[in-house]
Amino acid sequence: MRIQSFHIDQYNAIAIKVHENNYRITKELLAQKSIDADAVVEKLRQFQIAIPSWALGAGGTRFGRFSTGGEPGNLEQKLDDIGLLHALTRSAGAISLHIPWDIPRDAQAIKQQASELDIVFDAMNSNTFQDQKDQALSYKFGSLSHINADVRKQAVEHNIEVISYGQALGSKSITVWLADGSSFPGQLNFRRALDNTLRSLQEIYAQLPADWQLFIEYKPYEPYFYSTVIQDWGTSFLLANELGNKAYTLVDLGHHLHNTNIEQIVSTLMYRGKLGGFHFNDSKYGDDDLTVGSIKPYQLYLIFNELVYGLENNTAQNPSPAWMIDASHNLKDPLEDLIQSLEAIRLAYAQALIVDRQGLWDAQLNNDVSVGQEILQDAFRTDVRPLLQEARLRSGGVIEPIKAYRYLNIRQQLIKERGSVTVATGL
Ligand code: LRH
Ligand code: MN
Numbered sequence: 001m002r003i004q005s006f007h008i009d010q011y012n013a014i015a016i017k018v019h020e021n022n023y024r025i026t027k028e029l030l031a032q033k034s035i036d037a038d039a040v041v042e043k044l045r046q047f048q049i050a051i052p053s054w055a056l057g058a059g060g061t062r063f064g065r066f067s068t069g070g071e072p073g074n075l076e077q078k079l080d081d082i083g084l085l086h087a088l089t090r091s092a093g094a095i096s097l098h099i100p101w102d103i104p105r106d107a108q109a110i111k112q113q114a115s116e117l118d119i120v121f122d123a124m125n126s127n128t129f130q131d132q133k134d135q136a137l138s139y140k141f142g143s144l145s146h147i148n149a150d151v152r153k154q155a156v157e158h159n160i161e162v163i164s165y166g167q168a169l170g171s172k173s174i175t176v177w178l179a180d181g182s183s184f185p186g187q188l189n190f191r192r193a194l195d196n197t198l199r200s201l202q203e204i205y206a207q208l209p210a211d212w213q214l215f216i217e218y219k220p221y222e223p224y225f226y227s228t229v230i231q232d233w234g235t236s237f238l239l240a241n242e243l244g245n246k247a248y249t250l251v252d253l254g255h256h257l258h259n260t261n262i263e264q265i266v267s268t269l270m271y272r273g274k275l276g277g278f279h280f281n282d283s284k285y286g287d288d289d290l291t292v293g294s295i296k297p298y299q300l301y302l303i304f305n306e307l308v309y310g311l312e313n314n315t316a317q318n319p320s321p322a323w324m325i326d327a328s329h330n331l332k333d334p335l336e337d338l339i340q341s342l343e344a345i346r347l348a349y350a351q352a353l354i355v356d357r358q359g360l361w362d363a364q365l366n367n368d369v370s371v372g373q374e375i376l377q378d379a380f381r382t383d384v385r386p387l388l389q390e391a392r393l394r395s396g397g398v399i400e401p402i403k404a405y406r407y408l409n410i411r412q413q414l415i416k417e418r419g420s421v422t423v424a425t426g427l
Pocket of ligand 2: 279
C-alpha cells in the first residue's frame with residue numbers, strides 16, 4: 001500500500017482550520033518569550049528518526065505473541081511500511097537494519113525502493129546473540145568475548161559482513177550490542193572477557209571504512225542475569241576510547257538500572273565527544289521496549305535538554321547523534337506505536353528548543369534553584385504539539401497521524417493485501 005498526496009490532502013482538509021488557529025496562538029505565545037516558532041518548526045522538519053527493521057510486526061515475550069495481521073513478511077514490505085510512516089509524519093526518513101533478520105537479497109533494488117520512499121539507511125546492527133541454523137560455532141557462551149578464539153573469529157567476520165551489507169546500501173555506521181555475559185558467579189573471568197572483547201572490536205574497527213562510525217551499545221543485564229561484558233556507559237566509553245575516533249557509545253534508554261540519571265550520562269558523553277546515538281523507547285521495570293514517552297516523558301525531555309545544550313555548546317565536536325527507535329510491540333498496532341514514539345521524541349526535542357537558555361544559565365550561576373526548575377518546567381509544560389503539526393504540514397505530511405492512519409483504514413488495507421498471519425522477522 002502506498003499513500004498518495006490526495007490521501008494526505010483529504011485528511012488535512014478536515015483538521016486544517018483547528019490547526020491554523022492553534023498554531024497562530026502558539027506562535028504568539030512563544031513570540032512573547034522572544035522565541036521564533038517558525039525557527040523551531042524548521043528544526044523539526046530536519047529532524048529525522050530511524051525506524052528499526054525489527055519492530056514492524058507484533059513482538060512477543062517468552063509468555064506469548066499476539067499477531068496484528070497485515071505484518072510485513074519481507075524487507076520490501078518493511079520498507080513499504082516505513083514509507084507509510086514517513087508519508088504521514090515526514091519524520092521517519094531512515095531505517096536501521098538488523099542482520100541476518102533483514103539481509104537485503106538485492107541491494108540495488110532495495111536501495112532504489114528506499115530512495116523512491118525518501119528513506120535512507122541508518123546504522124546496521126549485527127547479531128551474535130542468536131545461533132543461525134547454518135552456523136558452525138555457538139554463541140551460547142558469548143561471541144566477541146568468547147573463551148574460544150574460533151568463536152571470536154566467527155563473530156568478528158559476521159560484523160565485517162554486516163559492514164559490507166551496509167556499504168552496498170549507503171549506511172555509514174554499525175551498532176554492536178553484545179549479549180555476552182554470565183548468569184552465575186564463577187562462570188566468567190571478567191578481565192579476560194573484557195580483554196577478548198576489546199581485541200575482537202579492534203579487528204572489526206580495523207575493517208571499518210574511513211567515513212563510518214562504530215556504536216557500542218551497553219546493557220546491564222538480559223539475556224544473562226549476573227554480569228554483562230559491556231554492562232554500562234563507562235565500559236562502552238572505555239572501549240570507544242581504546243578503539244579510536246570513529247567509535248562511540250550508543251545509549252538505549254531501556255538499558256539502565258532503576259533511577260539512573262541518563263541525561264547526566266548524555267552530558268558526560270558529549271563532554272568528550274563520544275555520544276554516537278540513541279535507541280529510544282520507554283520502560284517501567286526492565287528493558288521493556290515500550291512506546292517512547294509512554295512512562296517517563298519528563299526524563300525524555302531532560303535528555304533532550306542536555307542534547308540541545310550540548311549541541312549548542314559542542315566544544316568536543318560531538319557528531320550529530322544517530323536518532324533511532326528500538327521498541328517492541330506486544331499490544332498496539334506496530335505502526336500506531338511507532339507514530340506515537342516519533343511524536344514523543346519530537347515533542348521532547350521541541351520543548352528543549354524553547355528553553356530560556358540564558359535564564360537557566362543565570363539561575364544556575366546564582367544557585368537560584370527554584371527559578372532553574374521554573375524555567376525547565378515552563379518549557380515542558382508548554383503545548384508544542386501545534387509546532388509538530390505545522391512541521392508535518394509544511395513537509396507534506398498529515399496534521400494528526402494517528403487519526404489519519406485510522407481515517408485511511410491503513411491496517412485493514414494491509415490485512416487485505418498480506419493476510420492476517422504474516423509474521424515479521426525481528427523481536
Ligand atoms: C538489545 C537491543 C539491541 C538490539 C536488540 C534488538 O536489548 O536493545 O539494540 O540488537 O535490542
Ligand atoms: Mn537497543
